[in-house]
Amino acid sequence: MSRRRVAVTGIGMVSPVGASAAQCWDACLAGRAAVTPIPDQWQRWSGFQSTVWAPLPTVDFEAAGISPLEALRLDRAAMLALVAAGEALADAGLEASRVDAKRGIWRLLGIDCERAGVFMGTGGCGITTLIESQNSHLLTSVQSLASRGTPEIPDPASEALDTLLASLPKRFNPFAVSMIMSNAVSATLGIRYSLRGPNATCALACAAGTAAVGLALRSIRRGDTDMALCGGAEFVGDPFGSVFRAFDTARTLASVVDRPETANRPFDHGRTGFLLAEGGAAVLVCEEWEHARRRGAPMYAEIVGYGESFDAYSMMIMEPTGQQLSRAVGSAIADAGIDAGDVDYVNAHGTGTVVNDNVEAAVIEGLFGSRPLVNATKSLTGHCMGASGAIEAAITALSLRDQKVHGCVNLDDPVRPLNFARRSTDAELVWAVSQSAAFGGHNAAVVMRQAGP
Secondary structure, three states: OOOOOEEEEEEEEEEOOEOOHHHHHHHHHHOOOOOEEOOHHHHHOOOOOOOEEEOOOOOOOOOOOOOHHHHHHOOHHHHHHHHHHHHHHHHOOOOEEEEEOOOOEEEEOOOOHHHEEEEEEOOOOOHHHHHHHHHHHHHHHHHHHHHHOOOOOOOOOOHHHHHHHHHOOOOOOOOHHHHHOOOHHHHHHHHHOOOOOOEEEEOOHHHHHHHHHHHHHHHHHOOOOOEEEEEEEEEOOOOOOHHHHHHHHOOOEOOOOOOHHHOOOOOEOOOOOEOEEOEEEEEEEEEEHHHHHHHOOOOOEEEEEEEEEEOOOOOOOOOOOOHHHHHHHHHHHHHHOOOHHHOOEEEOOOOOOHHHHHHHHHHHHHHHOOOOEEEOOHHHHOEOHHHHHHHHHHHHHHHHHHOEEOOOOOOOOEOOOOEEOOOOEEOOOOEEEEEEEOOOOEEEEEEEEEOOO
16 A cells, blocks of 8 residues: 655745745845844843844734734744744645634635644744742832832833833733643644644654644554644743843854854854844644645645654754764655755755754765755854744745755855855755654654646
């Protein structure tokens, strides 16, 4: 019995370089990278070694169908996922009818909801809600005193404390529990569109989105589902830079340079760390091949292989031989039924950290030599954490559709003589790999094929 084939029929995306898939793709092809100084307000709370990041563009959540009431009940990561999912479904030509206007519940038309699943990845879903809730909990009494104008607030409660108090909600959020849960992103999408098939969250840090795409492939391939939403979402832009400080203290972030726009430089000898993104989301609509063909759905690419492994080495440092990353990518290639020599394009993890880039570049060279084109989407978007693998999978599918590869920004002195794309280029692409390696030691890779018969 032949394996069921899986097509990518819709893509939705929000990243620091664009508020839609089209905007993100256009920015990548144009080489428009996202990098700005961190908010001045953060400097009131701490000094930072890195002072640049990649903020998100303004997103019109209400225009995307998220009511003000819903916005109070959802963490920003879940809201970004809803925006990306709505775009992906419309892109796939799937319409929805409203089931419950008050609760914001819809049902996809022409889809068996019990054979439609959701697989989403996230690294720290709800972390900004958690920070806000903790601040609200600890400072409620101070906030009350301030509102009464009493003199009991100590001297340190000056400009910095005033800023903190002004940022707090008027009351503790009664929806905090459901907003903080790591499964909130996946559950939110399932509830929104009445999808009653498997609903799973991949909490594999920076490999989460890639793993979610892999789970969707396996679910559809083995016949558990006919259609799935998969991808990743993340939001770490709390008002005080708390999450940024955690990474900054760990010395993982790109150092400040004379020209901030050159700080983010994956695979370059001059790299100093990764550029933290405020967040992002990407959702892919995946369907069983004949299911998609019967609908006349567009097909970006075919997902043909998935592999994963675990370093069992360190929570923060990639295993230096790269053996397990190589095993994950090799497993995905074997699952696709091809040889490494067939691969035309690799969308690399490419964080810009010293150890990771050395190891990953060696793995790519060991598996593929210098034949396939290689780039790093993070050189443009920054590191979107749990959303990054999904964004890179989406970019890989777009590359296969359009037969174009975006360039690596600031790659002046590569760490190895790989076939790096320095600028956007047309290319003949049939087989492509998108790979991720995460904190904790999680490795994941997907193989895609140009859509065809």
